[in-house]
Amino acid sequence: xxxxTTPAITELRKTPLNALHRRVGAKMVNFGGxxxxxxxxxxxxxxxxxxxxxxxxxxxxxxxxGDIRIHAERTPGGALAAVQYLSMNDASKLAxxxxxxxxxxxxxGTFVDDVIVHRLGEDDYLLVINAGTxxxxxxxxxxxxxxxxxxxxxxxxxxxxxxxxxxxxxxxxHKLTDANLDLIKNYWFTHGTVCGLKNTLIARTGYTGExxxxxxxxxxxxxxxxxxxxxxxxxxxxxIIPCGLGxxxxxxxxxxxxxxxxxxxxxxxxxxxxxxxxxxxxxxxxIGRAGLEQAKAAGLTRALVGLExxxxxxxxxxxxxxxxxxxVIGVVTSGSPSPTLGKNIALAYVPPAMTGLGTPIYVxxxxxxxxxxxxATPFYKRPKKTAAPQAAxxx
Amino acid sequence: xxxxxxxxxxxxxxWVEVKGDVAAIGITDYAQHELGxxxxxxxxxxxxxxxxxxxxxxxESVKAVSDIYxxxxxxxxxxxxxxxxxxEKINTDPHGAGWLIKVxxxxxxxxxxxxxxxAYEAYIASQSKEAxx
Numbered sequence: 407x408x409x410x411t412t413p414a415i416t417e418l419r420k421t422p423l424n425a426l427h428r429r430v431g432a433k434m435v436n437f438g439g440x441x442x443x444x445x446x447x448x449x450x451x452x453x454x455x456x457x458x459x460x461x462x463x464x465x466x467x468x469x470x471x472g473d474i475r476i477h478a479e480r481t482p483g484g485a486l487a488a489v490q491y492l493s494m495n496d497a498s499k500l501a502x503x504x505x506x507x508x509x510x511x512x513x514x515g516t517f518v519d520d521v522i523v524h525r526l527g528e529d530d531y532l533l534v535i536n537a538g539t540x541x542x543x544x545x546x547x548x549x550x551x552x553x554x555x556x557x558x559x560x561x562x563x564x565x566x567x568x569x570x571x572x573x574x575x576x577x578x579x580h581k582l583t584d585a586n587l588d589l590i591k592n593y594w595f596t597h598g599t600v601c602g603l604k605n606t607l608i609a610r611t612g613y614t615g616e617x618x619x620x621x622x623x624x625x626x627x628x629x630x631x632x633x634x635x636x637x638x639x640x641x642x643x644x645x646i647i648p649c650g651l652g653x654x655x656x657x658x659x660x661x662x663x664x665x666x667x668x669x670x671x672x673x674x675x676x677x678x679x680x681x682x683x684x685x686x687x688x689x690x691x692x693i694g695r696a697g698l699e700q701a702k703a704a705g706l707t708r709a710l711v712g713l714e715x716x717x718x719x720x721x722x723x724x725x726x727x728x729x730x731x732x733x734v735i736g737v738v739t740s741g742s743p744s745p746t747l748g749k750n751i752a753l754a755y756v757p758p759a760m761t762g763l764g765t766p767i768y769v770x771x772x773x774x775x776x777x778x779x780x781x782a783t784p785f786y787k788r789p790k791k792t793a794a795p796q797a798a799x800x801x
Numbered sequence: 802x803x804x805x806x807x808x809x810x811x812x813x814x815x816w817v818e819v820k821g822d823v824a825a826i827g828i829t830d831y832a833q834h835e836l837g838x839x840x841x842x843x844x845x846x847x848x849x850x851x852x853x854x855x856x857x858x859x860x861e862s863v864k865a866v867s868d869i870y871x872x873x874x875x876x877x878x879x880x881x882x883x884x885x886x887x888x889e890k891i892n893t894d895p896h897g898a899g900w901l902i903k904v905x906x907x908x909x910x911x912x913x914x915x916x917x918x919x920a921y922e923a924y925i926a927s928q929s930k931e932a933x934x
Contacts (some may be wrong), residue, residue, distance in 0.1 A: 433837075444864065445837060452863050453838050652837075652864045718885075720841055720861055743840045743863050772859070 421469035422566050422630040432650060438538030440470040443650040455653035456745040459614050460788075463572035464649035465637050468613075469625065470537035472562035474547055478529035484555030485529040491693060492550055493523055493533075494676065496686040500525035505593050505611060507684050510546060511694025515675040515701050519543050519666055522611055524595060532561075532607075536666050550693060566630035570637060571618030571657075573791070574644040579619050581640040583608065587619070601636045603629070613654060615661025616788055659740050659751065662712065662784035668723065668739040669710055669753055675701050678755065680710045708736065708755040712783035713767055715750035719776035721769040727754050728768040728775055735760065738769060744785060751785050752778065802830040804922060805896055809915035812924070813870045816896060817912060824873055824912070827900040828860060828891065831925045837862040839888040844880045844902060851875060851904055853911045858901065860891060873911045875904040 418441035428434065432443035445452040458464045478485045489497045495508035502525050510518040519539045524532040535543045544560045551558055570579060576587050585598025585608055595609035603623055612618040623633045638646060655665070664670045669679055676685045676698055687695060715721055720743055727736035741752030756767060763782060768775040808816040814832035818825045833839065841861040851857045851871040860867045880902050884890060891899035906912075916924060 433835075447834065447837070451837050656863060718841075720866075722866065745863065 419470070421467055422625050422627045423467045423469065423634055425627070426631050426634060427467065427648075430648065432648070435651065437470070437651055438536075440537055442470060443467070443648070445650040445652045446648045449647040452650070452652040452656070453745045455647055455649040456656050458645060458647050459572045459616055459618075459649060459653065459657055460746055461572070462644045463570060463574040463578050463618075463641050463646050464653070465634070465641065465646060466569040466571065466649045466654055467566070467634070468569050468620070468654075469566045469630075471567055472535040472537065472540035472543060472560070473565055473567075473622075474533040474535060474544055475526070475559040475561050476531045476533065476547070476551065476556050477527070477559075479555050479557045481555045482529050485531055485557075488551040488554035488556045489523060489531050489533075490690060491554070492547060493521065494685040494692055494694060495523065496689040497523055497525070497531065498689065502527060503594055503596060505595055505609060507593075509670070509676070509681065509684065510543065511676065511692070511697070512672060513693060513697050515677075515694045515697035516672050517666065517670040517674060517676075517679070518546050518672070520664060520670055522609075524607075524609065529556075534567075539666060564625055565622040566625045566633070567620060567622050568634065568637060569612055569614075569618060569620045570641075571612045571614040571649075572616050572644075573788075574641075575616070575618040578637065578641045578644060578646065579608070579621075582636055590619075592617075601633045603633070613663055614657040615663070615784065615786060616657070617791070655740075656742055656745055659742055659753070660744050660746055660784065660786040662753065665740060674755075677701055677706055678708055678710065706758050709758050709761050710739070711754055711756055711761050711767075711780045712785060713738070713741075713752040713754050713769070713778040714781045714785075715752075715769070715776060715778045716766075717776040717778075719769070719771045719774070720750045721752040721754075721771065721776070721778060725752075726770040727756055728770060729760070730766060730768070732768070732775060734770075736767070741769075746786050751781075753783075756780075802896070804829065804918045806918045808896070809872070809912055809917060810921035810924075811870065811872050811915055814925075815870060815872055817872050817915065819906070819909065819912065822906050822909065823878065824875070824904050824906055824909075825900050826869075826872065826902050826904065828867075828869065828895055829921070829925075830895045831928075832867070833892045833895045833899070836860065836865060836867055839891040842884040842888045842891070842901070844882070844884070845877050847877050847880060849877045851877060851902075860888075860901075869901065871904070872915060873904065873909070874907040876907075877902050878905050879903040 427443040431448045435444040493508045505524040509520045522534045583600045590610045600606040607622040721741035725738045736756035738754045744751045765780040843859040853874045856868040
């Protein structure tokens with residue numbers, strides 16, 4: 407078989423928990439220039455990690471992600487105005503303590519990055535962004551907020567970010583914090599003492615399609631390891647295992663969550679990606695609004711669909727999609743076996759005429775064209791828990 | 802896991818066990834560990850020819866596709882088709898029940914350059930060292 411390429415370790419960036427991951431024998435990969443754990447073979451590996459999150463709880467080190475704070479400088483309202491200009495969703499609808507999914511767009515209506523916008527205070531916002539786009543995003547924010555009365559801070563290196571995800575995540579975190587987690591609705595957040603660390607951001611957010619929390623603790627290595635170890639200890643009774651980027655990808659794919667560079671990029675617009683509901687064209691002007699108007703008027707040439715393999719074979723990222731005549735008509739953006747469904751699934755861009763459920767799409771897998779069909783997404787939806795409070799969905 | 806002394810090994814982490822003019826071929830314990838849980842195997846058909854140094858199939862985990870290279874040329878006389886439904890045998894028993902294909906060798910001299918157990922163990926030790934440097 408082909409030999410596994412070893413990353414040039416010294417050139418890669420490392421999170422504060424890098425030594426810990428290596429100590430427990432994690433399999434490491436280069437992700438966007440970061441030396442990250444893809445799976446932990448000693449505690450089961452990718453499939454076990456995926457299943458642990460769906461059935462109980464798992465913990466991810468996602469410190470490679472970035473954090474940009476935008477807050478008022480002199481005039482109150484300067485930060486909100488800046489965020490409204492940068493971000494396609496309507497930040498004026500956020501209450502203090504609330505977050506929403508959004509994106510920053512280029513003037514053409516294509517993606518700079520997707521982002522979770524948190525309203526920290528009266529005129530104070532935290533944007534959590536992708537690892538691979540950290541520098542691009544901070545430069546984009548600084549460049550495009552010059553005329554606004556706000557201060558921009560890159561806090562990316564200040565935090566170790568842990569994602570504790572799964573139906574038992576709340577039970578685990580209850581053991582480590584004084585915060586009343588039951589009061590934090592989905593996509594809301596609070597600050598509380600976690601593992602003795604005061605004023606820790608605790609957000610009910612995540613990238614797995616399960617309930618869960620992301621906590622932001624100081625990035626100092628010993629502190630970060632202390633928190634990780636306490637999380638693992640608190641999760642022992644729930645069967646917690648550490649989870650890597652491999653499981654992170656299969657979980658988000660099943661839940662049809664976009665990954666930058668795949669479903670969204672600087673060549674794909676909001677309509678094609680099917681992210682209309684996070685784009686508030688009526689809120690006022692924002693970068694990309696005009697481009698989106700034009701794109702809408704011109705009409706869609708491709709749309710994102712879910713695929714399920716019918717023939718034997720695994721569709722993977724960047725494989726071509728063909729019609730019944732064998733002509734290339736699209737491309738797979740993300741594809742993988744689905745551990746929860748026991749099927750091989752994918753997301754793909756295809757012509758709008760081929761987006762109907764059941765439409766056959768042929769994926770080129772090495773020398774063969776393997777049949778798939780268009781299916782509804784998300785591929786997986788977590789069971790409704792009547793006890794958990796749900797926030798209004800349309801912010 | 803031990804690397805059987807009657808096997809020979811390639812740099813691409815395949816093993817070969819020769820009995821007469823028939824070679825059984827699989828991937829090594831090192832290879833299955835690197836791959837992770839195997840979920841899919843693509844094998845040639847009986848009767849197909851394989852060529853030394855060329856790929857004859859794939860072994861896939863959730864995360865990765867691995868091409869399998871034939872250490873020798875010949876004709877496929879048997880394939881381990883239980884792997885279609887139980888690909889995990891490659892993880893649990895890579896040197897035994899996880900065998901991939903059996904080939905009638907065209908030229909057994911092609912196997913002369915392969916590593917023995919000691920050489921292969923040294924080879925994978927150097928690979929692991931590189932990976933954790």
